[in-house]
Amino acid sequence: MINSLIHWCLHNRLVVALLALMLGVGGILVAPFDWEIPGVQRYPIGVDAIPDIGENQQIVFTEWAGRSPQDIEDQVTYPLTTALLGLPSVKAIRSNSMFGFSTIFIIFDDSVDFYWSRSRILEKLNSLTPGTLPDAVQPTLGPDATGLGQVFWYTLEGRDSDGNPVGGWDPQELRSIQDWLVRFALQSVDGVSEVASIGGFIKEYQIDVNPDAMRAYDVQLDDIFRAVRESNDEVGARTIEVNRVEYVIRGLGWIKDLDDLRTTVVKARDGSPITLDQVAEIELGPALRRGVLDKDGVEAVGGVVTARYGENPLAVIENVHEKIAQIAGGLPSKTLTDGTVSQVTIVPFYDRTGLILETLGTLEDALSLEVLCTVLVIILLVWRLRSALIISSVLPLAVLVTFLAMKLTGIEANIVALAGIAIAIGTVVDMGIVLCGNIQEKLDQAPPSEPRTQIVWRASTEVGGAVLTAVMTTVIGFLPVFFMTGAEGKLFRPLAFTKTYALIASVIVSLTLVPVLALILLRASKKDPTEKQAPRKFFARTLPWPTLLINGAVALAVALFLASAWQPLGPTHTLGNTLFVFIVVGSVLLFFRTLVFFYVSILRMLLRFKILFLSGVLFVILFGGVSWLGGPGPLRNAFPGLQKEFMPALDEGSFLFMPKTMPHASIGEAAEMLSMQDRAIQAIPEVESVVGKIGRVDSPMDPAPVSMVETIINYKPEFAHNEDGELVRQWRDEIKTPDDIWNEIATVTQMPGATIAPKLQPIETRLVMLQTGMRAPMGVKVYATTLEELEQASLTLEKQLQSVPGVRSETVFADRVVGKPYLEITPDRQELSRYGLTVKDLNDMIEVAIGGKPVTTTVEGRERYPVRVRYPRELRGDIESLENILIATNDGAQIPLQQVASINYVRGPQSIKSENSFLTAYVIFDHQPGMAEVDVAQTAEKIIRAQQATGEFTLPHGVTYEFTGTYENQIHAMQRLRLVLPVALLLIFLLIYMQFKKIGMSFLVFSGVFVAWSGGFILIWLYNQPWFLDVSLFGWDLRQIFQVQPISLSVAVWVGFLALFGIATDDGVLMGTYLQERFKDTPKTKAAVREAVLEAANRRIGPACMTSATTILALLPVLTSSGRGSDVMIPMAIPTVGGMLVALITVFVVPVVYSAMNERGKA
Template sequence: MLQRIILFFLDNKVITFSVLLLLIGWGVVTAPFAWENDILPSDPVPVDAIPDIGENQQIVFTRWMGRSPQDVEDQITYPLTTALLGLPGVRTIRSNSMFGFSSIYVIFEDDVEFYWSRSRILEKLNSLPPNTLPADVQPQLGPDATALGQVFWYTLEGRDEQGNPLGGWDLHELRSVQDYYVKYALTSVDGVSEVASVGGFVQEYHIDLDPSAMQAHSITLNDVVNGVRRSNIDVGAQTIEVNRVEYFVRGLGYVESIDDIANSVIKTRESSALRIRDVARVSLGPATRRGALDKTGAEVVGGVVVARYGDNPLAVIDRVKEKIAEIEAGLPEKILDDGRVTKVRIVPFYDRTELIRETLGTLEEALSLEILITIIVVLIMVINLRASLLISSLLPVAVLIVFIFMKYAGVDANIVALSGIAIAIGTMVDMGIILVENILRHLDDAPPDTPLRDSIAAATSEVGSAILTAIATTIVSFLPVFSLQAAEGKLFSPLAFTKTFALLAAVFMALLVLPALAHVLYSFRSRMRKHNPTRSNARWYGWYWVALLAATGSVLIILGFDWAGFTLLLLGIGNGVRRYYRDSEVRWLPYIHPAIAVISVTYLLAERWMPFGPDHSLVFNAVFILLILLGVLGLFQLIIRFYARILGWCLEHKTSFLGVVSVLMLWGLLAWQGMGSLFGWVADGVGIAGIDIRQSRPWQNLERLFPGTGKEFMPALDEGAFLLMPTSMPHAGMEENIRVVKQLDMAVAAIPEVEQVVGKLGRVESALDPAPISMYENVIIYWPEFEVDENGRRQRFAIDDEGLYLRDDRGQLIPDEDGAFFRNWREHITSPDDIWDEIVEASAIPGVTSAPKLQPIETRLVMLQTGMRAPMGIKVSGPDLQTIEQFGLRLEEKLKEVPGVKASAVFADRIVGKPYLEVDWDREKLGRYGITIADAQQYLEVAVGGIGLSTTVEGRERYAMRVRYPRELRNDSEALRRILIPAGMGRQIPLGEVADITYERGPQSIKSEDTFLVGYVIFDREDHLAEVDVVEAAQQYLHDLIDSGDLVVPPGVSYRFAGSYENQLRAEKRLSIVIPISLVVIFLILYLQFRSVPTTLMIFSAIAVAFSGGFILIWLYGQGWFLDIGLLGENLRDLLQMQTVNLSVAVWVGFIALFGIATDDGVVMATYLVQSFRKRMPSTVQDVRDAVVIAGSKRIRPCLMTTATTLLALLPVLTSTGRGADIMIPMAIPVFGGMTVALITLFVVPVLYSWHSERRVIRSLKHEEAA
């Protein structure tokens, strides 16, 4: 079947090339990268920075303005939570009762459809029993989005025509523009779930009552309320017809100004109208606010755009920017006193586009560099331009095919998904190498009269089954990734899909397209000779190509296409040299074209890669790249040259050789598990005899040397921004918090590496943000180390003869391709961690807590998954808030003592810390005056907080009218005591006579999970430690304290650790089951290929060796002495970004990828060994060894080529510094280390095969002798 398919595509080249062109064009259309393409339409794969690994969450948000957290909890949150618990598919419910509102987070199972869950919640809310909630309360569903959808933040600022800040706008003016113009315009954009406002002042009409005047005029509160409401109404009076013309009749009565309210009539007494102005003062003022926005020390107005769940974030942002460009011309402007014009502008301060573009740019660059390196490796090792062209063409086309798969399989493009292609590049090119190398061998061995088509078909069919077997094992090896669940499944299943797509695309190219291309390329010369039979014509035809290449190259150079032009020019010159010396026996002639191609591609590679850093010249980086490649490939050539001798020695000294292999495997196990874990049983056994070897110096030295690999869920993605989330004390008021936020922002903005700081306190007007005013969110955007373009690539700028940067009239750097890179950071700042350290130092303000190191997306994910604002913490449940807080504070104290816990980041919720002013009515006294509780409460509510009476209609704008007492009559407890409450017979009773006013401490917010009260204790780890190790150390420490009695858990209290580390433990537990299953499946696939258990086990040994190699390199990365070498002023450890690598899910994914490719060389080697032994039928031990050496020597070249491409193609990933490299590198390290050590498999498989065959031959000889 496979052979017939191969022959069909080989014999029908029109179909083959038509399909190929279709796939290339289709792939370009669906490519997620920002390629300039004016010919084909664009329908790209949806893109984001990382997969959405948040919970399947819906929010039920309920406002109850002015009510305390305890009232909200008792009357709204608790009843709703109990009702929602019974919904199908609900995993857990988290809730938060705060001042004026309730937020309930309903977490559904991952397999529950998002909008189906919203429907179920709405059904439940609409069927609540009567009196479940207060009469004036209406719960509502939050936006159809999660907090991760906050993709675009902006401020509204007054700017001049050049875009410079100018001001001239009051905060309430900007807020009105935001609320009634910008907000609605952006909400109309396709894919936007909501646009929430924050900052500034919401305008209101304030009616400040004068109690004395009301008493004098015998006016009650209800009189004022009714008067205001009756003064703000429009009516319609149907129509009238005059002269056969119909007129709509309107009665205009909406309030349009302060005077309209002030002149409204309350009562008419003795022919005299009593108006609002007689008993109250009307003014414009701000509404009570629970949030503010600050930009570098100045209050601003802003908004946040939330992308709808499931929509393409990049497309949504692009559409938002188009809408902004559309509406900006119509934004208001005004002329200042000095004649300058200030216009309202929308100024973004957080735009996820930059992160997405830079992340994709990093992946695009990594893929491009991998392809270029692969081309160079193939050129050097094959030394055949046409063969190199064949192999190299496989990669870009296969990658384009992957984009088609992704588009229609619903796999979004992000840093993790595209990493699947990056780590598959080596395996993909291996198929082309194996196929083309076999074609070349068949062409060399074929008789002269053998048709070219038959040789290519035979070569393809011969390796087809081996390629499919290798691909099958690689795909099966990724089954564990497909099996991952929850956050880790959402994160890495796209990678498993893209790698599978890449391998399938590579199989298609290798087995169906490359044979047809090979037939065309290798038949070109024969066709040329056929059409030019005479030597003279052939010679002139050759010189024609020389002239054409040289001329085309020269034209391209003139047009500015230097690289392509010089390449064609050099190829033309090289072709001319070859034609000139064609009759002489010059040994270097065949190497001219490959050498030119290598130099050309290396130059292009160095221009984009710059592995030795931008401080060194392009030529230096190119030479450095060539030295690396030639060094590695030279080593491989030495192995090829001396392979027979080395293998012969290994066959003669099997025990010694396999002993070395065993030592490597032991080294890998020690690096993984650590000395104490791996050999602890030995110490326990010896301890029975009373000897404690753990205290011996050798044991302790080994434990320090091999502590084991730390564990964490995921390395953090460098987002290019920090989110500083400290908190102030719960009792701090709005103005104090604004002062502190301004101070924080100005202190952080003074750091040179910080581009801008925008601080938010409290909440935006959205159900997605339940923050109290004591919680800050300071978005800190810092400059990249080097100036980059929108795709994250370093830019060059013009410099003068002295090396100083040139600037234009506006002080901006001038881009120049021949210039130098511009570094933004100071010399001692070498990483974002250094910037964070300076931020922590600058933000150390009295009365403000420290905060864990977080980034915007990272924070949203952590809060979605755990409800906490830190990646690790403790959830304390208990019977009451006071007990929870006290135990939490005790845990805070003890956690600071745990080694590895960052003491400054430990913080327990101050739950009961908000001052309450409680008015306790004396029912007996109220009854004496004939005052009901409802009347008394109404007067208290109006006097202090005020009540909204109506809303003005002023064009598109709507403003509330609020009646209340003046500030001077309600600003302290004594003033409250003097509030007059109407009683019977026109009497006014001071509030102090009928109520007791006391100060109490109460909750600022009340959190619960599944109706149980809960408090959080958050903490963070030291930078050099793994989160799982720190959490386990903290768990053990607290457990020991409880056992010793130093920590007492109060009755009814329980606690548990929570955080992203739970994802790692869950993933590790699942992988421990699924990985062995996948290894068994790989074993069975190999067995079906070879039908021999011993042979399959020999190949399978490569997995164990490669596994050890991966952990050895991880261990070496954490050793400060490894590659701590200075080379021309650059430290190799810094160059390769070597630091401690923890065992995360990303690293396990790298190991899983390694398992799939570790057996490939063994399959190729074993296949030829089996074929060779079938032909030779060795009958003696020496014959066996000779056959093994001959078979191994035949297959060593393609095996080393595949290994070389896999290893060298990963070098750009390992040295990558762009956005997203943090996730790619941990996946690449196990593959690089494993494949490096797995080189020994090229000797292990032949040695084991020889050992098995020798035993079989010896047994056979003994049987013959016995017979």
């Protein structure tokens, strides 16, 4: 099949060229990068910073204003939870009952379609039996978005024409503008699921009744309710026709201002009207709020834009920007007393565009530099511009075809998905190197009479099978990633697809386009009979001086361009960058050229000392194993083993500071503490902006109590360009990393009444909360049947965890389940019956007098505002006043509340959490620096359960607990890898066996996997050593240049190893192919065997070194990358670099062992 394909391509060159052009153009049109092409409409792939690895979750939100968490739990949350548990494919249901609302999170299996699950929930809600929920309580389905959908946060500020803050707007005005103008404008943007408001005050018409005046005028609350409702109405009376003209009839009556309410007639007595202002004070004021926004220590008003599920986040944000630009001029403005015009302006404080573009920019730079590195290596090693051009053409076309495949299969471009292409770059050109090299060799050897088409076809088909086998082993090596499930599957499956697409694209391009280009461009070398054969060249040919000069000039131009684009030392070190690139690239190429030059001599010596050499190989493998798992006994200190983690944290450029206040703190106290913390954080020089929130955004996606603080802290980048274009450092000398900034934040925010906050970032936090329900990556879920037992158990576990080794004691915090102060008014039913009152009469009075009751809603154009009735503050501000609230009896008498009820201080829940209908509380904690989450969590669980078993502490009967956190993703991923990895290795072995049809040869080639594996672990171990590359070369800190820092064994690193497995056998497959071809004529003696091995291996060493050099040098820009997202890419690249460096041993191992196998029984 491969032979036929190559034959068809060679005889249909124009068709192949046109197809290649079409694929290239298609790839450019869908590329995820910001490539502006004048006059051309592009359709780029959807992009985001990282994959959404959150749970497949839907939210059911139910509001019941003024009700306590216990009422919400008993009458709303629990009935709904039990009903929703019957939905198909539900994994778990988490709920949270809070003051005034219920939030239920339904988590479905990942295989369930997002919108199918929403339809099933709506069906269930619509089919609830009557009486399941209280009257007038209506559950709603949350936005069709995920927790990562909150892509754009902003504030509304008064600014002058130059963009300077000038104020002039009170929070109530800004909130009205947000609710009734900005929110709906942004809601109309394509791809936006929801725009929610936060901060400021909702305007409210407040009727504070005077009970003394009401008693004097004999007015009841029902009279006021009726009067207010009946004074706020409009009607339509169809039309009338007058003089053949039709008139529409309207009866006006909406309340427009306070005077309309004040003149409302409540009742008439003795023919005299009693108006509302005679029995009440009527003013405009703020409605009760459960959320506050603060910017730099000053209260603010803003909103949150949430992108719809499945939409392109970057496109949504760009659409939002366009809409903001459209409405900016139409937003309200006012002239201040000093004559300054203050225009309401939308000011973003969290815009994911920056993070997305920075991560894409890092990947774009890395891919571009990898391409340049690869091209430079090819030119310098091939020393033929035509061959270099052919080989280099494979790379960009394969990448563009990969983009096209991503678009067609709906794979989003993000840091992980594009990293799949980045780590495959070196492998992509290997096929072209092998094919082009073999074609050139056959052209040089073929007789002049043989047709060139036949020569190219014969050369291509000779290695075509081996090329395909080598690629298939790489693809098979990535099979475990395709079988990953859960969070790790969502994270890395896109990478597996992109890498596979890139490899398949490289095979297609190599087998179709390379032979065609070779037929057109390559020519047989002109042999000089007097030319010496040493020193050895890659294609056994010494070039004439003019050609050498041209090649050298092209290589120099590429190197200079690479240095200017790479800038590993920074943009200000032009000469240094050039020298660095020349030294690094030159050193690597010099090493490989030296290896090629002395290869035969080295191999000849190793063939004489096989046992000693293979013992050294075995030592390298053992060294890799010890670096991974740790050394025994006395070696344990030097080789402790690699730490583990799920995923390297992506540096988002911002922190999410999430402490909690004590449950008893009022919203005013919490807001004051928030302001103090924000001012303290803003004073840190490295901090750019601080916007904090307490309580909740007006959205089902944010069920936060007023005790929860969420502060987004944007810090300055370490380097920035000044006005002169120079790159200057913005951090103080003592600030080396973002962790240092966080440590300062943690120091200045230590205040009485606030807890310690774990170090989190905005996206990271959303993922943590989606996966675990907690605000920390590690914790304990406690289950109980009563709230009191739940709190007792949580506090006991909190105390025990503080003494566990590896746990940061100051970060241990248990939910204060029943820590909220309550005033409970208990009716005396006997006294109520004496006065002819019911419990409902009493509770209605409590609700209106203390909490206030909405009576109607004004209609002011497009705006709507509530009208509420309540007692004035001085009559409900303390317990004594509450006891004297008057309750009207049926005969008109007024009796104080204390005569028919008792008022008591008690403690109750601030919120009631449950999971699958079981009451739940969380005890969160964090690990000590330098320790792995999974190790600390497993150790903590082991210690705590052992302490419980020995009776060191006891828990109430029926209480259970489980340790949970994001580390469970790592455990799950490792379990999956232990199952699938052996299968993948077996398939790789079977592919190799299908190529060679000999078990011994197959095992020999397959051994390259273990050699390369050890190399990857050794390099990771070196990265964890403080002395590794701790040298200064011409003033350059090599540790900083190559981003040398401790690397943990994360799933990302394992993915890097999986990428290495297939590559590790490529050289062995091709080396074995040449050896088998040479041994078709079986040598008769040991000496003849060795000479045959030397001859066959010598043919392969050039392409083998070239493929290794391209793979290693192509990944060097990734290792030196310091942009946003590099912290995710580098751990994936390290195994391949280390593995390929050590895997070079296989170019000796395969011929040495093959020689030993064939020397047996020979003299």
